Amino acid sequence: MILSKWLQFIKPNFKFYQDGFFEFPFLANTPELMIEATIKTPGSKHDPKEQIVYRNNPFIKGTFRYRKIEDGCWLTITKLQFKQNTLIKTVYDKDIPSEHHTLTFTLYESQVKLQNKFIDNMPFHNKFWGFKKPGTEVGAYFYKGSKCEFYIYHFSPDWIKRNIPLDKLTPDLPFKKFLNSDKGFISYQDIVLNAEELSHEIEDTFKNYNTNILSETLLKSQTLSLVSTFFKNAFADLRKQNFEAKDGVDYKKIANCERLISTNLAEPFIGIEAVAKKLNLSPSKLKTDFKLVYGTSILRYNIDKKMQFAMQLLLNTDMQIKHIAQEVGYESPSKFSATFKKKFDKLPSEVRPDYSLN
Structure with a gap:
């Protein structure tokens, strides 16, 4: 998608300020489109050799790294500090196919105001996983001063079929019920032990990719290990919910x-x-x-x-x-x-x- 078309598409989805938050959409049809849109965002500087985008504008500052792990699987690592209250939301161009599922591990630090006379506020470190079906529009709110890390794994249908046997799950499992429903997003808390440390190890592999001859092999093994652990634990999660409810989720x-x-x-x-x-x-x-x-x-x-x-x-x-x-x-x-x-x-x-x- 050329820059002019991207700006034309983003404009009707962009609400500069609403309910105390600046709203920013990003195109999520495919990982390649998301990467291209990020590279072309005003205030971005791209280093194609290192596959990193440095971002600095009046609203956010940080980095965006990307790698194709193998056919059908991409990983993007975004680290941001928010300069304003911001809502980041996914949007989709209906003219472009959207087939990828995404799995996101989010780490964010926000400030919680205390009643203590000597300590005004304290950072609160939160983390969660989110699994999203293709075409699902979601949003996340971040206050000014928040620091966030997003590890987003993008999976094509063929990659999932080769690596994650979703079709073999028994119908009574909650995750299978979610997959068979019209609900598009599901979240989990602390479902992978040491996920933060493992994600930072993957980030280190990103940073050293061009200097280590084993980087490609290492990145594949790290990714599959972490992702398979998530799915193993998600399949074992026995939450009792009615995924068949007719009304959509906002x-x-x-x-x-x-x-x-x-x-x-x-x-x-x-x-x-x-x-x-x-x-x-x-x-x-x-x-x-x-x-x-x-x-x-x-x-x-x-x-x-x-x-x-x-x-x-x-x-x-x-x-x-x-x-x-x-x-x-x-x-x-x-x-x-x-x-x-x-x-x-x-x-x-x-x-x-x-x-x-x-």
């Missing part, structure tokens, strides 16, 4: 719901009805769609994120445990400790001894 609104949760961890949860009103959805629709996408209820997701944030406060500050409990919305340190133990199978005092619970 993935951008569900992403906005997740943002409202993960950026307000130090505040009491405002309630499903209040969130639904903000998103202009009915509470029942919000609860159903959120569970379809994230595999858990909104209330459970909120608790899990609060406990993950509490763990980060335990490991990275010297705050007393009773104060950490208050920071994640628990007036009772004992109730906080019980919830923490249920999540991590250990008490906060076992993570970092602190006897100031009372």
